[in-house]
Each structure stands twice: as structure tokens, then as C-alpha cells.
Amino acid sequence: MWTFIHKLGSPPWFFGFSGTLVRWLLPITVILLLVGAVWGLLVAPPDFRQGNSYRIIYIHVPAAVVALAGYYVMAFAGAVSLIWRIKMADVTMRAAAPVGAVLTAIALVTGAIWGKPTWGTWWVWDARITSMLILLFLYLGVVALFEAYENKTAAARACAVLSLVGMVNIPIIYKSVDWWYSLHQPASIKFTGESAIDSSMLYPLLLMIVAFYCLFTVTLLLNMRAELVWTHRASGWLKQLVGDS
Amino acid sequence: MTSPADVANPLLFFFMVITLFPLGLGPDPARLATLAPGILWVVALLASLMVSAKLFASDFEDGSLEQLALAPYPLAVTALAEVSAHWLATGFLLSLVSPMFAVMLGLPEAGLATLLISLLLGTVCLTLIGALGSALTVNIRRGGLLLSILIIPLNVPVLIFGTTAVREAVLGGNPESWLALLAGLALGSLVVVPLAIGAALRVSLDS
Numbered sequence: 001m002w003t004f005i006h007k008l009g010s011p012p013w014f015f016g017f018s019g020t021l022v023r024w025l026l027p028i029t030v031i032l033l034l035v036g037a038v039w040g041l042l043v044a045p046p047d048f049r050q051g052n053s054y055r056i057i058y059i060h061v062p063a064a065v066v067a068l069a070g071y072y073v074m075a076f077a078g079a080v081s082l083i084w085r086i087k088m089a090d091v092t093m094r095a096a097a098p099v100g101a102v103l104t105a106i107a108l109v110t111g112a113i114w115g116k117p118t119w120g121t122w123w124v125w126d127a128r129i130t131s132m133l134i135l136l137f138l139y140l141g142v143v144a145l146f147e148a149y150e151n152k153t154a155a156a157r158a159c160a161v162l163s164l165v166g167m168v169n170i171p172i173i174y175k176s177v178d179w180w181y182s183l184h185q186p187a188s189i190k191f192t193g194e195s196a197i198d199s200s201m202l203y204p205l206l207l208m209i210v211a212f213y214c215l216f217t218v219t220l221l222l223n224m225r226a227e228l229v230w231t232h233r234a235s236g237w238l239k240q241l242v243g244d245s
Numbered sequence: 246m247t248s249p250a251d252v253a254n255p256l257l258f259f260f261m262v263i264t265l266f267p268l269g270l271g272p273d274p275a276r277l278a279t280l281a282p283g284i285l286w287v288v289a290l291l292a293s294l295m296v297s298a299k300l301f302a303s304d305f306e307d308g309s310l311e312q313l314a315l316a317p318y319p320l321a322v323t324a325l326a327e328v329s330a331h332w333l334a335t336g337f338l339l340s341l342v343s344p345m346f347a348v349m350l351g352l353p354e355a356g357l358a359t360l361l362i363s364l365l366l367g368t369v370c371l372t373l374i375g376a377l378g379s380a381l382t383v384n385i386r387r388g389g390l391l392l393s394i395l396i397i398p399l400n401v402p403v404l405i406f407g408t409t410a411v412r413e414a415v416l417g418g419n420p421e422s423w424l425a426l427l428a429g430l431a432l433g434s435l436v437v438v439p440l441a442i443g444a445a446l447r448v449s450l451d452s
Contacts (some may be wrong), residue, residue: 141394
């Protein structure tokens with residue numbers, strides 16, 4: 001176990017290992033996404049109130065779930081990087097931020113598209129929507145901070161501090177936005193659904209969530225590999241690898 | 246803090262931005278009164294962003310920050326001392342003058358005391374988070390706007406608790422629970438954020 005973790009910290013070893021992992025995970029992700037999409041979009045029954053428009057849930061909810069989990073991945077990598085100064089943790093954190101930001105944006109945009117037919121408006125200052133918007137800001141802050149530093153080692157450590165503070169803050173933000181919303185709740189909008197979801201709709205949703213987790217992992221790994229190639233473009237092991245293939 | 250202007254300018258900024266709201270929204274006293282808690286709190290937050298950009302800048306430029314980092318005290322403790330001094334000169338004063346501006350905006354008298362207390366507690370959090378942003382961006386040229394981007398999302402709970410407390414008091418309710426939440430945030434931040442500031446300062450000094 002410990003040797004495995006030690007190996008993870010070595011860029012050449014990680015490059016090989018992640019290559020194998022991507023080779024297996026990428027087809028699995030594509031299959032899961034296809035099966036989930038077909039199941040959710042074609043096979044699952046239409047909702048009795050929303051008709052077919054609810055089907056965007058199969059993109060919206062998985063994106064939102066994984067976006068939030070992505071922040072914790074980033075913050076955890078940040079903690080590892082701060083405590084043990086492992087280079088690969090820096091790379092993980094840096095690679096996770098844009099992926100998470102894009103997923104958050106997807107969740108917000110699909111939410112807006114879903115809101116138009118369901119609530120009659122593109123945007124409401126609903127508790128969950130607002131929390132997601134703030135999560136997007138937190139992600140973009142980390143990306144912006146990373147880009148601002150010229151010294152990338154320092155950038156990674158600064159981002160680690162920021163994402164850890166953000167991680168502590170996220171539950172407080174969610175709770176406070178929740179209270180804020182319940183105090184100002186406009187009466188016109190009533191949103192019920194997920195908790196009472198039927199299993200014929202739930203299973204494809206769960207499958208899509210798993211698929212999105214795989215998608216996140218694959219994108220993260222590919223992002224990390226691109227980063228490794230760039231930072232180690234002058235090192236011997238990479239040249240050897242390119243020369244071999 | 247090097248000159249009286251450093252103390253006066255944030256208060257002037259606070260005053261001027263508040264003046265913009267009646268000009269932009271119209272002078273209707275009833276509407277201004279309902280918006281007053283939000284206006285005062287948002288402007289206080291903006292003022293704290295403005296002042297925290299410079300918090301560690303002069304210490305960083307003249308090298309005294311490096312000396313402080315070499316001192317036999319944890320950097321977190323030194324940072325806490327700096328932040329406390331900064332708060333006394335900015336957030337504390339801003340809270341003290343806020344009731345005057347609140348009266349100008351027509352905030353009902355029932356909300357004045359709560360506004361003062363909520364800002365006293367809230368500016369502690371705002372200053373600490375602002376100091377963290379300053380520590381992270383002190384070595385970056387044109388870090389001012391970046392600092393705002395980093396810390397605005399972190400300040401969301403403070404803003405919500407603060408405005409809700411004032412609104413609750415204006416409506417005749419009991420704002421104590423909201424003030425207690427703010428106090429909790431302030432105390433929690435006092436414990437946790439200086440550690441992050443210390444770590445961030447080390448990053449900035451090393452880079």
C-alpha cells in the first residue's frame with residue numbers, strides 16, 4: 001500500500017499508470033454515458049407533470065453532484081500537497097479546478113434551460129442555484145489565482161490554501177444560503193421532485209451519476225497527463241517514452 | 246497604516262458609495278428604508294475588499310514581512326496582531342459610523358443597534374478573510390481585482406447573517422440567533438483563518 005502511494009508521487013510512474021488506467025476507463029465511461037443517456041432519454045417514462053422536459057435531469061443532476069465532489073477532490077489534493085509537498089498532488093489540484101468549474105457551469109446552464117419550461121423563467125435566486133453559482137465562483141477563484149502566479153510551485157501552494165479555506169466554508173455557505181432562501185422564499189415557485197422520484201427514473205439517473213464520476217476521473221487524468229508532458233517536456237523519461245512508441 | 250488618509254479613505258469610500266444608492270434608486274424614503282440593511286452591508290463588504298488589498302503590501306515591499314517571518318513567533322500569531330490593528334483602523338471605525346449612514350438611508354431606529362453589533366462582529370470575519378486574500382496576492386502585480394474574486398464567495402455567509410439580523414430587528418423580531426451565528430463565525434475565523442494567513446504569507450515570501 002505504502003509503496004503504491006510512493007509510486008504515485010513519481011511522475012514517470014504515474015504517467016505509465018494513468019495511461020493504462022485511461023485506456024480502460026475511457027471505453028467504460030463512453031459505454032456508461034451512452035447506456036445512461038439512451039435509458040434516461042428514451043426508455044424512462046415521461047414525467048406526469050413535466051412531460052419530457054424533465055429528462056435534462058440526466059445531465060443536470062450528475063453534473064451538479066460531481067461538481068461538488070470535484071471541489072473536495074481538489075481541496076484534498078491541496079491538503080496532500082501542502083502537508084507532504086508531493087508534486088503529483090499539485091498536478092491533481094491544478095487539473096481538477098477547470099474540470100470542476102466546467103461541470104458547475106454545465107449544471108447551471110442545464111438548470112436554466114430546465115427552468116424555462118418548468119418555472120417559466122431562466123433564472124431564479126433559488127437556494128440550490130445560488131449555492132451552485134457561488135461554487136462556480138470558488139472554482140474560478142482557484143483557477144484565477146493559479147494563473148496569476150508565475151512560479152507554479154508557489155501557485156499550487158497558494159491554491160491549496162485557498163481551496164482548503166473554501167472547503168471549510170462550503171458547508172457554511174450552503175447552510176446560510178439555505179436559510180437566506182427560506183426567509184425570502186417567493187410563493188410562486190414550488191419545486192418538488194427528487195425525493196419522490198420513481199425507480200424507473202432513478203436507476204438511469206444513478207447510472208448517469210456513476211458515468212459522470214468516470215468522466216470526471218478520465219478528464220482529470222488526461223488533464224494531468226497533458227500537464228506532465230508540458231512540465232517534463234525536457235526530461236529524459238518522456239523523450240525515451242516518445243522515442244519508444 | 247502609515248497616514249491618516251489610510252484611516253479616512255475607507256470611511257469616505259463607504260460614505261460615497263452609499264450616496265450612490267439614493268442617486269441610482271431614487272429618493273423614495275420607504276424603498277430606501279427596506280433596502281438599507283442590504284445596501285449598508287454590501288457597501289461595508291466592498292469597503293473591506295478595498296482596504297484589504299493593501300494590508301500586507303507595504304510590509305512586503307520594505308522587507309519587514311520577511312523579518313517577521315524569521316521572528317521566533319509563529320507567523321499566524323504575528324499575522325493576527327497585524328490583522329487586529331488593521332481591523333481597529335478600518336472595520337471597527339466603519340462599524341461605529343455606520344448608524345449615521347443608516348439614519349440617512351432611513352433605516353428604522355429599531356435596527357440601528359443590531360446593525361452596529363452585526364457590523365462589529367461581521368467586519369472581524371471580513372477583515373480576516375480579506376487579510377487571507379491579501380496574503381495570497383501580495384506578491385502578484387495588479388492583485389487588487391484578483392483579491393476580490395478570491396474572497397467575495399467566501400464572504401457570502403457573513404453578508405447573509407448580517408443583513409438577516411438587521412432585517413429581523415427592523416421587523417420587530419429577535420435578531421439574537423443571527424448575531425450569535427455571526428459571533429460564531431467571527432470566533433471560528435479568529436482560530437482558523439490566521440493559520441491560513443500564515444501559510445499564505447510563507448507561500449508569497451517563497452515565490
